[in-house]
Amino acid sequence: MTDVDTPELRPERPFFSSGPTAKPPGWSFDRLKTESLGRSHRSKIGKERLKYAIDLTRELLGVPQDYLIGIMPGSDTGALECAMWTMLGKGPATVAAWESFGNVWIQDAAKQLKLKDLTVLDADYGQLPDLGSIPADNDIVFTWNGTTSGVRIADTDFIADDRTGVTINDATSAIFAQPMDWPKLDATTFSWQKVMGSEAAHGMLILSPRAVERIESYDPSWPLPKLFRLKKGGQLNRAIFEGATINTPSMMATEDYIASLEWAKSIGGLPAMHDRADANARIMTDWIEATPWLRNMVDDPKLRTNTGVCFVFQGAFYDRLDDETKATVPKKIAAMLEELGVAYDFNGYRDAPPSLRVWCGGTVEQEDLKRLIPWIEWAYAQVKAELS
Template sequence: MTDEPALKPERPFFSSGPTAKHKGWSASNLKTKSLGRSHRSSLGKSRLKHAIDLSKELLGVPEDYLVGIMPASDTGALECAMWTMLRPDRPATVAAWESFGNVWIQDAVKQLKLPKLTTLDADYGEIPDLASIPQDNDVVFTWNGTTSGAKIPDTDWLAEGRAGVTINDATSAVFAMEMDWAKLDATTYSWQKVMGSEAQHGMLILSPKAIERIESYDPEWPLPKLFRLKKGGRINEGIFRGETINTPSMLATEDYIDALEWAQGLGGRAAMFERADANAKIVTDWIEATPWLRNMVADPAKRTNTGVCFVFQGDWYESLSGEEQAEVPKRIVKLLEDRDVGYDFNGYRDAPPSLRIWCGGTVEQEDLKRLLPWIEWAYEQVRNG
């Protein structure tokens, strides 16, 4: 049997959320003057606004769009957009091809109970026929499937100036893929994904068209305080200046600012895109060269550059029962976690038995290169019992 590889990753953090901190991160580097202060103080609001302004600058968000900090991570931001923008009297389509997109389908079907709703779904690794969505329809979709590794290849299916509003869950895509802002009305993400920051806070980015929809529409269903974006019938612009709806963690805010400033120092979003692309190429090339693996996404144009997902194949694996197949990735992950080689790179619990390696810009290429031989070693241990 093959000996254990000689080198371990220096930073064995490959989780798809919360993702790895950037290299050189230290809690001692965080600014702490805002800690213990009110988030309504001039200092607190200035730090929250700094996080908003840096996000807008780094992501290339148009000047007339609003960017705000929301409670409850990407989930809170996305559901806020759905609850405040989707209308029972308008046709809507929710498209999903992995676990989180299916949550938005359930929200639309069971919670909002939209009477003119169409749902589109596809198996893990596939994407539904997005071109079939009428341009009059409001649409909710996930730019990048966090649990399947399948992303949209383009936005050609969204027409310029379309009648419907477009709600985009971009939580594992921003800072790794360019957003087509002209075609997006509400875009959401969380700090814990591509930037490797702390959980619990989400971001909501609104186009002028989204603002107009919110201001002109009062939903029939109750709106929790955490979803109330209007004040006196108009958009509450204070939310988008750092006057958050509820109390944020200033420590998490400072951690996010630290990540943004690190990315800015590298060269901004272009540098982050390049890092994710290079990282993903290391893993996808290895998958292609490894006969007992295959990428969960068959079409290269639809493969993510963040959470790369792959499944097992071959005579030995296919001879196993379903329960035995499910144990293969679990045993590999345990072998490597026990040796502090790689943490949390197992596939998502609802996905087919698989492994998922995060390749976003906070991960170093050398750590990925060191991880892969260890996976080969662990697979051999599992196969040989």
């Protein structure tokens, strides 16, 4: 027994996963347009809907008109690795990481591409490496927002205005929630399943004119699988960036992404999405700061995300537990609340320190976060009583 009362109100939408994330409020299957389903993606309607998804993406994100936007297979991973495989290797490169997905890009660069002139910058969960040390002539691969650590970059000052290298930016858990500095970004990638709450398996690749020039002027020494081949006849295949995808896309997933984009546009576009994420994250971070047995995984407030807020446990009770038992605390809380239908999929990432991670992107409602908090407090009290 504990002295913490069972909360009365439950989140109406208990979806706090960091990917795939919560659907937009009011989402339902009957809101999806179905005319393109069962049709070839090369049909007139198929190409029109794919192009519409690209055009809506450009409009909402404010992507410059001379940048190209393409739909890629393999979610954010496919889009990011396509950029790495087609653009890296011409000169020195730096890959920077501060959480698990960024470390995948390090392994790609070091063990798969085996780049000869490679610098690796990494940092522990909750920290950033010294990005200011990156030379202006290096290609840069970095993750704008650390999905599994809750760390985001504070700015793009580490990218030189007069750089000769290209930048490859994994923006999947930041885009639509944090402003992108487009003049500093040459290849930007994200997946539909993250901030917009859409379906998985498809990614977006946004290329600057500098990125296009690199692709057209450079042929890497390694083989390129078909899914990464962006050139035709030695030039960029621009049809890919008009909706002619490299392989067959899901038109149902495309319609779902379009519905999410149209929802975002209806509520005020990108400024509204930013405001919603900021307000949601503030609810969680203020509570974490006021709770003595919790600590934000990120010490520096300037580096704290407004999407996947990650927090760890502390205090006299927790500190006296052995490491194996400490690791069970967040798992027990997440499992308890999932069984009750209160909150789904908010345990910390498997490679991260024992933690909880609550998605605060714009498709989540403030009221649901406010209702979640007392349930976490209640569940923690149950776990504490069990382990005491």
